Amino acid sequence: MAAKKEKVIKWGVVTAGRITHTFARDIKHCVNTEIAAVASRDDEKARRFQLEHSVETTYDNYQALFNDENVDAVYIGSPHTFHFEHAVAAMRAGKHILCEKPITTSESKLLELMSVATEEKVFLMEAMWTWFLPAIKKARDWYRSGKIGELIHLKCDFGYHVPYCESGREYDPKLAGGCLFDMGIYPIAFNRLFNASAPKEMQGNIHRAPNGVDDDVIWQLKYENSISSLHTSFRARLPNSGHLIGTEGTICIPDFFRSIECSLMRDDKIEERFQDNRKGSGFEFQIDHACKRIRQGETQSDVVTWKDSLNFLKDIETIRQKAISS
The missing domain is CATH 3.40.50.720 (NAD(P)-binding Rossmann-like Domain)
Known part of the structure; x- marks a missing residue:
């Protein structure tokens, strides 16, 4: 048949x-x-x-x-x-x-x-889409299998220089402009992938464009046994990388949001490296x-459940409420 x-x-x-x-x-x-x-x-x-x-x-x-x-x-x-x-x-x-x-x-x-x-x-x-990338899935497999030991520090940033233009989509408050919604959701999602629970403490700083829209946000989340340091910006091109630092090793993900590769490091040596060799973006x-x-x-x-999406929005609102504006 x-x-x-x-x-x-x-x-x-x-x-x-x-x-x-x-x-x-x-x-x-x-x-x-x-x-x-x-x-x-x-x-x-x-x-x-x-x-x-x-x-x-x-x-x-x-x-x-x-x-x-x-x-x-x-x-x-x-x-x-x-x-x-x-x-x-x-x-x-x-x-x-x-x-x-x-x-x-x-x-x-x-x-x-x-x-x-x-x-x-x-x-x-x-x-x-980042959560579906083979390199991100490989990094999560390494993390879950204990390849880096206990997580101590997660670092992630995402930003590109977007020249200020009050009428542009990125800076228009009527279109929910600002780097936190536009780019910050990537570090937020990256952190949530490895830290599913709510943090014990959050602190941060929001820099605002002339019209009051956030154009640079840096924040830190404290968990029971680890810290996450996250950054997003319209003011500068950031490294756009993700790092998981543990007691026994480090996972490095260049251009994490669109990653094609990741590396498992011990001391200064690459122990494992993964590349996806994909055909598309x-x-x-x-x-x-x-x-x-x-x-x-x-x-x-x-994979990306409704609960995950709710958590992304909750994190954005928490940052807006607790971060100090400058």
Whole structure:
């Protein structure tokens, strides 16, 4: 008897910006899934996207894409403050959702998204692609198997110089601008991957741009037996690395957010090194995962769970409340 053919998941893409282009390039490295449609309020951008990625259909409004019966799932790459309304509208139209980070700008809105996903019986996941990267998974395997002994210190930073422009998306408070939402979620998620429990103490400093939006945030979290030092910035290009320092060794992850490799160090020597030799940018791993869960009829991921997404938002709010502004 022939094996049952796997369902091809057809995606609709919201906006035709930089991050959705990455999604479109990387989906080509996945099997039994494709982009069926793109929606953008800028018709010229939609047409360019269509031509570059061989997409069948374009729309100049998002609801038309959500109503497209040929679309199974929607990838949301719009600015942070639009994630909630786009996700709700798409789920009400019966679409599964992979939504860019942060999935919403508040816990209450995420709880509502979770309720809608449950009611509509559709899949909903925050696109924390870093957690699916083979190098990150290898680093977590080393950590869990005790290769570095007891964790003493986690260090992680992520930042790029983004010139100040009050009307730009990154600095616009109406679009939830600021480095904490835009880039800080990466160190937050990295730390949560290795420190699932809440810290005993938190302290930090927030530097603000002329319009009051955070443009550099550094914070430290104290746990029972370890410390996490985290940093994010629009003011400078940071090393963008992750380090797990233990009593018996150190795990080093260059460019942790998009990592292709990691090393296990003892003293000054590399004991083990891992490289993934992937073909895409790295989005392909989360796309494959989302498609698998959709085919299984699941409403959430078992890797980036709804609880994980809630914890990311809780951490952001804690930093905002407790860090000192300068």
